[in-house]
Amino acid sequence: MAEIKRIIFDTDIGEDPDDAVALAYMLEAERKGLCSLIGITTCSKTPYGAECAGAICRWYGKNDMPIGQLPLDAEVTPDNIDDIYPSAYGMAVAKKFGGGPSYFDAPGALETLVKLLRGSDGPVTIVATGKLTNIKTLIGDPEGYELVREKVSEIDIMGCDFAHQADPSLVPHPEYNIAGDVGAARFICERSPVPVVFSPFEMSEKELSGRVIVERYGEDHPTGLALIHLGCGGGRSSWDPSTALYAVEGERGVMRLSPWGTVSFRDDGVSDFTPGDGKCRYLIGTGDIAGAIDAMFE
Numbered sequence: 001m002a003e004i005k006r007i008i009f010d011t012d013i014g015e016d017p018d019d020a021v022a023l024a025y026m027l028e029a030e031r032k033g034l035c036s037l038i039g040i041t042t043c044s045k046t047p048y049g050a051e052c053a054g055a056i057c058r059w060y061g062k063n064d065m066p067i068g069q070l071p072l073d074a075e076v077t078p079d080n081i082d083d084i085y086p087s088a089y090g091m092a093v094a095k096k097f098g099g100g101p102s103y104f105d106a107p108g109a110l111e112t113l114v115k116l117l118r119g120s121d122g123p124v125t126i127v128a129t130g131k132l133t134n135i136k137t138l139i140g141d142p143e144g145y146e147l148v149r150e151k152v153s154e155i156d157i158m159g160c161d162f163a164h165q166a167d168p169s170l171v172p173h174p175e176y177n178i179a180g181d182v183g184a185a186r187f188i189c190e191r192s193p194v195p196v197v198f199s200p201f202e203m204s205e206k207e208l209s210g211r212v213i214v215e216r217y218g219e220d221h222p223t224g225l226a227l228i229h230l231g232c233g234g235g236r237s238s239w240d241p242s243t244a245l246y247a248v249e250g251e252r253g254v255m256r257l258s259p260w261g262t263v264s265f266r267d268d269g270v271s272d273f274t275p276g277d278g279k280c281r282y283l284i285g286t287g288d289i290a291g292a293i294d295a296m297f298e
């Protein structure tokens with residue numbers, strides 16, 4: 001039997017509910033013995049990202065999940081924290097469910113990533129579903145680079161949109177995670193010592209997942225609350241959950257991998273794939289991706 005995958009999840013959880021679906025999916029998969037989620041780092045615009053991630057882990061009985069964060073550029077104080085991005089579901093989830101470190105207690109993302117990789121006795125898959133700042137910082141750190149080279153088997157990223165390459169009549173779309181830190185995306189694709197797989201925007205936009213959580217638990221599940229809070233009770237695009245699905249279960253008959261190649265990034269965040277020598281691939285949908293994600297919750 002193959003060894004189960006160890007996963008580190010780097011996420012901008014608290015804003016778009018697909019991160020919350022992806023995290024719940026991985027925790028369900030862990031319950032079923034399919035993976036081991038060893039830690040989380042956040043790069044959220046809400047100061048409640050780490051606490052929100054901790055709340056979902058706590059719902060699954062994991063009260064001691066290591067969680068680190070990328071601090072916000074803005075100064076956050078106990079007096080202004082609730083005024084920063086108040087519409088984000090991160091605050092609603094953190095206040096209702098609790099768990100995880102507060103903004104003021106969470107350790108830094110790089111420190112957390114290095115500690116997790118140092119302590120891992122087997123290969124780790126990194127799943128990244130936000131802007132790529134934390135992963136760039138890890139690879140740019142001398143010890144971090146060596147740890148990635150030695151211990152990370154693959155970096156799976158929700159990012160890019162290649163639809164304009166398949167259909168040149170389409171206006172190129174700068175995908176959100178790439179546009180959030182174009183320099184980080186470039187750095188990772190040029191410098192990563194391990195393969196990088198992208199789950200591109202166009203693959204999952206129309207694949208709505210998570211409805212099963214809302215139907216079963218409503219607002220009694222933190223991910224259910226996240227979906228309902230954003231008006232996504234019928235499910236949300238599977239951008240981040242498809243990345244988690246691939247990390248845990250592989251293509252699973254609903255996706256396939258592109259050939260190897262390189263990805264280049266324009267200054268506005270538009271991405272272009274060029275097949276050939278390179279360490280990047282991307283996923284292409286071939287079936288019911290949302291159904292495969294929701295099946296984990298059955």
Ligand SMILES: [Ca+2]
Pocket residue numbers: 011012013016018019129130240
């Ligand atoms: Ca995300």
